Each structure stands twice: as C-alpha cells, then as structure tokens.
Amino acid sequence: MRVLVAGSGGREHALVWKIAQSPQVERVLAAPGSDGMSEATCYPDVSAGDGTALIELAKREAVDLVVIGPEDPLAAGVADVLREAGLAVFGPSAAAAQLEGSKYFARAFMSRHDIPQPAFARFTDLDEALAYVAEQGGPCVVKADGLAAGKGVAVCDGPEDAAAALREIMGDRRFGAAGDEVLIEERLLGEEASYYAISDGTHVVTLAPAQDHKRAQDGDVGENTGGMGAYAPAPVVDAAVEKRTLEEIVHPTIRGMREEGHPFVGVLYVGLMIRDGVPKVIEFNVRFGDPETQALMLQMDGDLVPLLDGAARGTLDAAPVPGTSDAAVCVVLASGGYPRNYETGIRIEGIESAEADPDVVVFHSGTKREGPGFVTKGGRVLGVTARGSDVSTARSRAYAAADRIRFEGQHRRGDIANRALPGRGR
Ligand code: AMP
Ligand code: GLY
Numbered sequence: 280m281r282v283l284v285a286g287s288g289g290r291e292h293a294l295v296w297k298i299a300q301s302p303q304v305e306r307v308l309a310a311p312g313s314d315g316m317s318e319a320t321c322y323p324d325v326s327a328g329d330g331t332a333l334i335e336l337a338k339r340e341a342v343d344l345v346v347i348g349p350e351d352p353l354a355a356g357v358a359d360v361l362r363e364a365g366l367a368v369f370g371p372s373a374a375a376a377q378l379e380g381s382k383y384f385a386r387a388f389m390s391r392h393d394i395p396q397p398a399f400a401r402f403t404d405l406d407e408a409l410a411y412v413a414e415q416g417g418p419c420v421v422k423a424d425g426l427a428a429g430k431g432v433a434v435c436d437g438p439e440d441a442a443a444a445l446r447e448i449m450g451d452r453r454f455g456a457a458g459d460e461v462l463i464e465e466r467l468l469g470e471e472a473s474y475y476a477i478s479d480g481t482h483v484v485t486l487a488p489a490q491d492h493k494r495a496q497d498g499d500v501g502e503n504t505g506g507m508g509a510y511a512p513a514p515v516v517d518a519a520v521e522k523r524t525l526e527e528i529v530h531p532t533i534r535g536m537r538e539e540g541h542p543f544v545g546v547l548y549v550g551l552m553i554r555d556g557v558p559k560v561i562e563f564n565v566r567f568g569d570p571e572t573q574a575l576m577l578q579m580d581g582d583l584v585p586l587l588d589g590a591a592r593g594t595l596d597a598a599p600v601p602g603t604s605d606a607a608v609c610v611v612l613a614s615g616g617y618p619r620n621y622e623t624g625i626r627i628e629g630i631e632s633a634e635a636d637p638d639v640v641v642f643h644s645g646t647k648r649e650g651p652g653f654v655t656k657g658g659r660v661l662g663v664t665a666r667g668s669d670v671s672t673a674r675s676r677a678y679a680a681a682d683r684i685r686f687e688g689q690h691r692r693g694d695i696a697n698r699a700l701p702g703r704g705r
Contacts, residue, residue: 280303280304280344280584280588281305281341281342281343282304282306282307282308282343282344282345282346282584283308283310283333283336283337283340283342283344284298284307284308284309284312284345285327285333285345285346285349285357286309286327286348287309287327288313288644288645289570289572289611289643289644289659289661290348290566290567290569290572290573291313291316292313292573292643292644292662293572293575293576293577293640293662294346294583295307295312295318295319296640297579298346298587299318299319300582301584302582303582303584306320306340307320308320308336309321309322310322310325310332310333310336311324311325311327313643314643314646314653315642315643315646316643322336327347327348327352327357328351328352330360330361331360333345333357333361334361334364337361337364337366338364342366343588344367344369344584344588344591345366345367345370346368346370346587347566348566348567350376350379350564350565352370353371353373353379353380353545353565353566354373354376354377355373356372357370358370358371358372358376359372359373368591369545369587369588369591370565371543371545374540375536375541375542375543375544375545376565378532378536378543378563379564379566380425380565381424381425382424382462382562383424383460385560386399386401388535388536388539389560392532392534393531394532394560395528395558395560396559397465397561398464398465399462399464400462400463401460401461402449402460402461402462403460403461405445405446405449408449408461408463409442409445411463412435412441412463413442415438415463416438417437417466418434418437418466419464419466420435420463420464421433421441421444421445421461422464423448423454423460424459424460424461425456431454432503433447433448433503434466435466448461449461467552467554468554469552469553469555470515470553471491471493471553472490472513473488473489473490473509473513473550474486474488474521474524474529474549475489475548476533476546477547477586477587477590478533478543478545478547479544479589479593479594479596480533480542480543481537481593482596483529483533483595484595484598485521485529486511486579487511487513487575487578487579487603488512488515488521489512489575490509490511490513491508491509491568491571492506492508492694492695493507494507495507495618496692497692497693497694502618502619503618504617504618505658505659506568506569506570506571506611506659507611507692508610508611508695509570509574509608509609509695510606510607510608510609510670510695511571511603511606511607512578512606512670513699514698516551516558519556520556520558523557524551524558527558528551532547532563544590544593545590546565546567546590547563547564547565548563548565548568549563550562550564569644570611570644570662571609573607573609573642574607574608574609574664575607577605577607577609577640577665577666578603578607578666579603580603580605581599581601581602582599583601585598586601605668605673606666606668606670606673607664607666607667607673608664608674608676609662609677609695610662610664610677610678610681610691610692611644611660611663611692612659612662612663612684612691613659613660613689613690614657614659614688614689614690615688615689616688617659621688622655622688623645623654624647624654624655624656625654626649626652626686627652627653627654627655627660627661627684627685627686628685629683629684630652630653632683633681634680636665636680638673638676639663639664639665639676639677643661644657644659644661644662645657645659645660660686661684663684664677665677673696674696677695
C-alpha cells in the first residue's frame with residue numbers, strides 16, 4: 280500500500296512513523312510533510328488544505344489511502360473533495376467536522392442526544408455576554424466558537440476575568456472571526472483525559488486513554504497551549520469510566536451523527552472531564568490529538584494501518600485490533616515565549632544523542648533542516664517520546680532523552696505524566 284499523510288506537525292510525524300512500520304505499507308508520502316519526517320517522501324509544495332493538489336499527487340503516485348492530520352482541512356471539506364475524486368480517505372466530511380469546527384454545533388448536538396456535558400449559553404453580542412457573566416457570578420469558561428488552534432478558551436475564576444476574556448475574544452478579536460460567537464460554559468471540575476475512537480461511521484475501535492498537559496507551566500498553571508506533553512494509558516480512565524464513556528458518549532455520538540446524515544469517518548477525539556467516576560465532554564475534536572498521538576503511536580503494539588484503511592472503506596469491523604501493552608510519555612520542547620511570541624531559527628543540538636535509546640523517538644513539530652542539523656521553526660519544536668513497561672519507566676526515559684537536547688530559550692514542563700505515578704497527584 281501507499282499511504283499519503285496530509286499535514287506537517289508532530290502528530291503527523293508520529294502517524295508517518297507508525298504507518299511506515301506496517302508490513303502492508305510499501306511507501307509513505309507526506310504533504311507538505313516536514314524536514315524531520317525521514318520516514319516519508321515529502322511534498323513541501325502541496326499544502327494539507329489544497330484538495331486539488333492532494334488529488335493530483337495521490338493519483339500520480341497511485342496512493343491507496345489518504346490520512347488527513349489537522350482540523351483546518353477537514354473543516355474546509357478536503358476529505359469530501361478527495362472522496363468525490365474516488366480516493367479512500369481517513370478523516371471526516373466538513374459536515375461531520377463541525378463537531379470540532381463549531382463548539383456550538385457540538386454542544387447543540389450533545390443536547391439533542393443526551394450526551395453528558397456542562398451547561399452552556401451562546402452569544403454573538405459582547406454586551407449581552409458581559410451582562411450574562413456578571414449575572415451568573417461564579418467560575419465559567421469562555422470559548423471562541425470557531426477554530427483557534429486550541430487556544431481560544433479562557434478558564435475563568437469569576438466575572439472579572441471572564442469579562443476580560445470576552446473583550447479579548449469578541450472586542451479585540453484576538454482569534455479573528457472565530458470570536459464572532461462565544462460560548463460561556465459551566466466550569467467543570469475534575470481530571471481531564473483524551474479518549475480516541477476510530478470509526479467508519481458505524482463501527483468503533485478505541486485506543487488507550489491518554490492525558491494531555493495543556494497549560495504552559497508546571498502544576499497546570501499559565502496559558503492554554505496546543506499541548507506541552509502527553510502520556511498513555513491514563514489511569515483516571517479506569518474500566519468503569521471507559522465503559523461509561525463508550526456507552527454514554529462515544530456510541531451515542533457515532534450513532535447520532537449517522538442518524539443526522541453525517542456519518543463520522545475518522546478519529547473522534549473526546550476531551551473528557553472526569554469527576555467521581557462520571558465522564559463529561561469538554562470538547563470534541565475530529566482528528567488525532569497533538570501531542571497525545573506521539574505517545575499513542577509509540578505505545579501501540581500492532582498495526583495502525585488496518586484501522587485507518589478499514590475506517591476509510593467502511594470495513595472497520597474486519598480490522599484486527601492492535602494491542603496496547605506498554606505505556607508511553609511525550610515531553611514537548613517548546614520555544615521560549617510559546618504560546619505567545621517566540622523566535623525561530625535557533626540551532627538545535629542533541630537530537631541524535633536523544634534517539635540513541637531504542638525506546639525513544641523524537642518527533643518533529645516545528646523544525647527546519649539547516650546545514651547538518653535542525654533549527655527551530657515553530658512554537659512547539661520537538662516531542663521527545665519514550666515507551667516503557669509502565670508510565671514511570673517511560674517518563675524517566677523521555678526526560679533523560681529530553682535532557683540531551685538543547686536550544687536557546689527552550690521551554691518544557693517538568694511534570695509531564697506525574698499524575699500517573701504511584702502515590703502522586705490523584
Ligand atoms: P477546549 O479547547 O475546549 O478543549 O478547552 C481547552 C481547555 O480548557 C480544556 O482542556 C480544559 O482544560 C479547559 N476547559 C474547557 N471547557 C471547560 C469546562 N467547561 N470546564 C472546565 N474546564 C474547561
Ligand atoms: N492535545 C490537544 C489537541 O490536540 O487539541
């Protein structure tokens with residue numbers, strides 16, 4: 280098989296790395312890909328959002344399966360145009376991608392299908408939104424409705440910081456048109472987890488529960504980021520929570536989308552808040568998580584490709600389900616200043632030395648090849664990922680490897696996966 284992965288981030292690098300190991304796969308292509316993706320032939324001139332160019336490339340290179348990594352092309356309907364051109368595609372239609380592309384669509388869908396979630400209200404007018412938070416009084420969460428690269432969310436302790444967030448999103452339009460509409464949600468308490476369900480629109484195969492670390496600083500403080508690290512499996516999703524998540528959230532969502540005429544093909548990423556064993560949906564995403572995927576791909580024992588291909592072709596029920604015996608941890612090395620402003624073009628040292636450990640893979644999120652090595656090119660630069668027989672072993676390996684990588688201004692968290700360590704954090 281020939282598999283084309285659309286995208287260029289750390290998540291796509293992890294997918295490319297895993298797909299390349301499949302005995303069924305003869306060749307992996309990536310568009311645009313990145314300088315760090317040594318496992319794939321990259322096509323830097325083909326953007327992940329350019330349906331016409333992807334079709335041309337896929338036909339020219341006789342690609343059997345296209346896997347779309349990021350949310351923007353999915354929201355823009357790239358999966359639809361590829362399917363119309365006769366290609367097998369892993370990734371939802373634009374209609375199904377609204378589960379991520381519009382937070383209000385997702386909330387209204389969950390209301391229709393009795394899927395557990397926080398109370399919410401929607402506003403298009405700044406003054407009305409300000410009046411609402413003042414009247415409610417307590418903690419809340421303010422969200423730009425549209426896509427804002429995981430950053431258009433403010434978790435607020437009270438009406439003052441909620442008002443500031445509303446002014447930033449709706450008044451200053453920090454996230455552009457994504458802030459034309461906002462949701463104000465009940466602030467849920469508990470512990471978060473990411474749960475992944477691959478679906479062909481009918482059947483479901485789930486992956487190991489994972490946990491992301493979204494805040495910039497240790498101890499879950501600082502700004503929300505795209506994700507500073509991840510690990511799997513996450514013990515907060517025990518067997519009972521997993522059962523409830525499947526019965527109350529995953530199956531009703533896949534069934535509801537099918538019944539509403541938008542069958543969900545791809546991976547449904549359920550952002551969960553779990554309290555006293557009760558899971559509720561914080562958000563849906565319609566693609567793999569970054570950096571959870573880096574950890575999940577290392578942690579998965581078997582072949583991912585039959586799942587991706589089975590989902591794309593509507594035959595997921597016939598795909599062998601890979602084992603997931605090990606644990607994995609991904610520590611993100613970010614540019615100083617991320618998620619706000621940061622410099623790029625800074626030389627990175629030590630990637631090879633970090634990868635000398637056979638249980639470590641360094642996935643590239645934002646790097647560029649320059650001379651013999653790499654320089655920084657993005658906010659999140661590398662995902663240093665390690666596997667181990669348990670989270671604690673994988674964590675030690677990931678940090679030992681991360682210690683070998685240096686670039687000026689590097690920022691990372693020191694507490695990735697601490698929650699899963701015996702006797703810690705929970
Ligand atoms: P989202 O982009 O919707 O995942 O939101 C980013 C982060 O904000 C989540 O990972 C949570 O940490 C937090 N968050 C979002 N919605 C809520 C909520 N209703 N209650 C508590 N925390 C939330
Ligand atoms: N890990 C967070 C995200 O991918 O949105």
